[in-house]
Amino acid sequence: MSATLIWTTIGAILTLCVYSFLYKDNPFYKFAEHLVVGVSAGYYLVIYYFNFVQPRVVNPVFLLRYGGDPIQFAGFEWWMALIPGILGLMLYARFFPKIAWVGRWPLGIYVGGYAGLGLSPVMQARVFQQMEANALPLTSITNVLLIVGLIGTLTYFFFSMKHRGILGGLARIGIVFIMVGFGASFGYTVMSRISLLIGRVNFLLVDWLHLL
């Protein structure tokens, strides 16, 4: 019995354990659920260490401070890598009630930093480019529908006034466009989920049972 067959069989059995959930909760599903939660926790621990902690904290500190190949860290000082490392360690302060407040600092830096870095690109991509792209001449039905739908949708998400009168009418047009969009998105995504199911059934019938 080859190793491939063993692992394929294990994968197939676990697939069937998860699918048994469609009937009702049962010990097979519980086993598969707990297995994947536990394995993923250990897996991500290793991934995070080797993909983030080691190359960005451990390697810069030890290679730059104690020798090694500094070229990949050109322009870097060894102590700079300690800063994110210390901020990460500060998060663990929340396990100690007396110094739990220390954990708020790295959280604030993390959230504030990402918000600030994302401000300009998001403004450009989601506001400017949309404004520029949608200032279209009203020379075709497509353009008219696009502009009407856009203004209606923006009006629907206007919270400073009640949706009455003209505003209410525009908001109603907006919600119609939103729901049409949702329907299209739903159908498209269902198709992709069906293709995932086909892939799984293919795995069971072809790779495991060799029936097809």
Place this chain on the structure above:
Amino acid sequence: MKYPLALTLVLAALLSPFASLAEVAPDEIVVPAEIDTVAPAPVTGLTARDYVDNSDAGDKIVLSWELSADDGSGEGDVVAYELARSTVEGETGDSLTVVPAGATRYIDDTAEPGTVYRYTVTATDGANTSAPAISGPVAGRRSFFQPMRLPVLVLLGIFFGMVLIFTQLAQRGAELFVRRIPGLNAIEEAVGRATEMGRPVLYVPGIGEIDNIMTIASLTILAHVAKITARYDTPLIVPTARAVVMSAAEEVVKQAHAEVGKPDTYDPDNIRYLSDAQFAFAGAVNGIMLREKPAANLYMGAFWAESLLLAETGFEAGAIQVAGTAMVSQLPFFVTACDFTLMGEELYAASAYLSREPKLLGSLKGSDWMKVLSIAIMLAGIVLRFAGHDAFVNWFRTQ
């Protein structure tokens, strides 16, 4: 002379290879091809400077020079210019590229930001190269300010100004109207139902990281929900997919219990980190739904493909479900499977509406009027484009 004919024949045979020489007409002179040994004139006025464009990563240097005197005039034999780049003074360095005759400009987009280079340009006629023209030292630098992004600065300034004004008004007690969002009533009804049935409330803050704005909005709503559940002693289960989100959720729920005067009823075991893996998280939450049987499921935050798995399982379990997300691809599933859905910006408006926090109200009002400004700009752009004026719309082009 004996045998004159034989002698003549022998001489003709010996001299026949040279016969072609005798065929040359007396007025044609064959001169061998002249070998060009004269080098073309060098280029002049070579300058190299940091090239600033919209991206401006500091990796572009622009070279410009004046044509060699033998390019299109003089000898007229220049065929190309050879460019080289060096980081060492006095050395020609590595060949960079060859540009055709007539070129007076080249942009080197392979420079390392901050590295000092010297460029050499030589004219060539195919056989000879001119004396090199060498530029002064130049290094690419990232600009402090990119002029093409000025519109972004202007509109951000307007947006921040509006947010600050409305925040100030809210802090001074001014009544800032926010229309009622239907899904918000549903949240309180759902929690009330769970309290009546004596079953827990399940609150899923999504699988986004703490820097995701949807997660932040979700934690604000969680604070409101946690206060209600703490007030009525209803268990609140909060499964999370990120460790940092779990720690933030613990803070929020603990604070909520303290604010209603019931710090002892806070149960840290109800705030659970399950898994970073998307479908492991979904499977574990499904397990919670079927085993602990919450009466109300609230899905608020960033969701991806696991959204339908969660919503369908909750529907099968018979819980009342309220969802809120700005993920456009997942909204259709929540609309289909849940009782109420907060769509897109309603999630952010909900956090402002429920908390009445001046900063949240100020930013909600600011973004509202920013939408009005955006519509006005678009309509102005449409009218002006129709009239043949593109300058207004082009001003917003930042790429």
